[in-house]
Amino acid sequence: MKFAEQKDQEESLNLFTSTQIVIKEALTKLGYHEEMYELLKEPLRLMTVRMPIRMDDGSITVFTGYRAQHNDAVGPTKGGIRFHPEVDEEEVKALSMWMSLKCGIVDLPYGGGKGGIICDPRKMSLAELERLSRGYVRAISQIVGPTKDIPAPDVYTNSQIMAWMMDEYSRLREYDSPGFITGKPLVLGGSHGREKATALGVTICIEEAAKKKGIELTGARVVVQGFGNAGSFLAKMMHDAGAKVIGISDAHGALYDKNGLDIDYLLDRRDSFGTVTTLFESTITNKELLELDCDILVPAAISNQITATNAHHIKASIIVEAANGPTTLEATKILTERGILLVPDVLASSGGVTVSYFEWVQNNQGYYWSEEEVLTKLKKVLVKSFDQVYEVAATRGVNMRLAAYMVGVRKMAEASRFRGWV
Numbered sequence: 049m050k051f052a053e054q055k056d057q058e059e060s061l062n063l064f065t066s067t068q069i070v071i072k073e074a075l076t077k078l079g080y081h082e083e084m085y086e087l088l089k090e091p092l093r094l095m096t097v098r099m100p101i102r103m104d105d106g107s108i109t110v111f112t113g114y115r116a117q118h119n120d121a122v123g124p125t126k127g128g129i130r131f132h133p134e135v136d137e138e139e140v141k142a143l144s145m146w147m148s149l150k151c152g153i154v155d156l157p158y159g160g161g162k163g164g165i166i167c168d169p170r171k172m173s174l175a176e177l178e179r180l181s182r183g184y185v186r187a188i189s190q191i192v193g194p195t196k197d198i199p200a201p202d203v204y205t206n207s208q209i210m211a212w213m214m215d216e217y218s219r220l221r222e223y224d225s226p227g228f229i230t231g232k233p234l235v236l237g238g239s240h241g242r243e244k245a246t247a248l249g250v251t252i253c254i255e256e257a258a259k260k261k262g263i264e265l266t267g268a269r270v271v272v273q274g275f276g277n278a279g280s281f282l283a284k285m286m287h288d289a290g291a292k293v294i295g296i297s298d299a300h301g302a303l304y305d306k307n308g309l310d311i312d313y314l315l316d317r318r319d320s321f322g323t324v325t326t327l328f329e330s331t332i333t334n335k336e337l338l339e340l341d342c343d344i345l346v347p348a349a350i351s352n353q354i355t356a357t358n359a360h361h362i363k364a365s366i367i368v369e370a371a372n373g374p375t376t377l378e379a380t381k382i383l384t385e386r387g388i389l390l391v392p393d394v395l396a397s398s399g400g401v402t403v404s405y406f407e408w409v410q411n412n413q414g415y416y417w418s419e420e421e422v423l424t425k426l427k428k429v430l431v432k433s434f435d436q437v438y439e440v441a442a443t444r445g446v447n448m449r450l451a452a453y454m455v456g457v458r459k460m461a462e463a464s465r466f467r468g469w470v
């Protein structure tokens with residue numbers, strides 16, 4: 049089943065409007081007036097660019113891209129760039145708002161940003177991808193920079209793409225600018241631990257949630273939807289922690305083994321887009337995967353996977369959202385009523401941007417940290433943020449999603465107020 053292809057205009061509109069609904073709810077709970085919501089309900093800036101790119105066959109394709117900057121009251125905006133055929137304006141806007149929330153939750157000195165290019169990198173050569181990456185940097189160069197807006201990897205972009213973008217930016221400015229972008233290769237000022245940071249952040253949230261639910265990780269049955277950067281590293285971490293990863297999936301289908309899958313073998317066979325299920329004859333659908341009998345479910349693929357239609361059939365006791373927006377608001381309500389502990393995306397997937405921040409700090413200092421130092425700092429940040437959100441949920445009697453939004457929105461609201469914007 050090609051679930052990656054299913055997103056349509058309407059769904060991304062829902063992502064955007066449901067983000068607005070929860071931001072409004074969070075601001076109301078915190079006692080802010082309507083003006084604050086007016087300020088935060090949309091990004092401050094959205095740039096649309098069209099980029100003519102020479103293809104390998106000599107023809108020109110004009111690609112469309114976006115960069116959204118939600119709020120820069122706290123500091124420069126920060127967030128990834130995705131290359132995907134289904135990218136659209138509404139999605140990029142919603143994603144930039146989630147980045148603001150993530151940065152607020154883990155207390156980074158940033159607001160949220162996000163970029164995207166409508167393209168299918170799976171059908172492009174490396175040379176075409178390089179020209180597109182450089183073209184995008186030239187197109188948005190006026191509004192980005194180490195103290196303005198700092199991009200990073202996201203869906204279908206990686207450290208090579210970050211390297212090309214950093215090189216293009218440095219050429220434009222005529223000085224070396226490693227702090228322009230994060231998620232770079234180590235030799236170009238990348239940080240140890242950045243590649244697995246998102247998965248590690250999710251793992252820390254799983255450990256904390258399991259403690260709250262009294263679930264022992266050793267032997268726990270885990271299902272991971274998605275086998276890209278977050279999903280594959282996470283499956284490996286869960287496997288190494290002694291959990292039984294009984295299901296995984298990619299854009300083509302899902303694999304299930306009640307005794308636990310051989311994760312090392314699957315990692316070895318997966319291609320650079322995370323595809324592995326096409327190598328197997330006996331697969332299950334993504335729908336079946338989500339409804340498997342398990343203890344911990346980790347949606348690490350795309351948005352709108354757990355909806356009002358399947359929320360009643362989910363058997364996990366804990367859901368930790370590694371993807372952006374995998375659960376709809378209606379489904380969140382159903383799962384909360386059913387006593388399932390749902391750790392929301394804006395908290396669970398904030399490990400990536402946290403280590404991106406560490407990378408930027410190291411670039412600015414020109415002084416680099418060991419992997420151990422990075423990971424110890426990451427763990428400290430994530431455990432503290434998890435506890436804070438859990439505490440707000442418990443004391444205010446709200447679900448973890450609303451609690452996370454309350455924690456996430458507070459800093460930028462306060463910063464906007466002190467600046468005299470509202």
Ligand code: GLU
Binds near residue numbers: 230
């Ligand atoms: N794209 C990642 C996210 O959605 C990382 C952003 C960053 O590192 O700045 O959190």
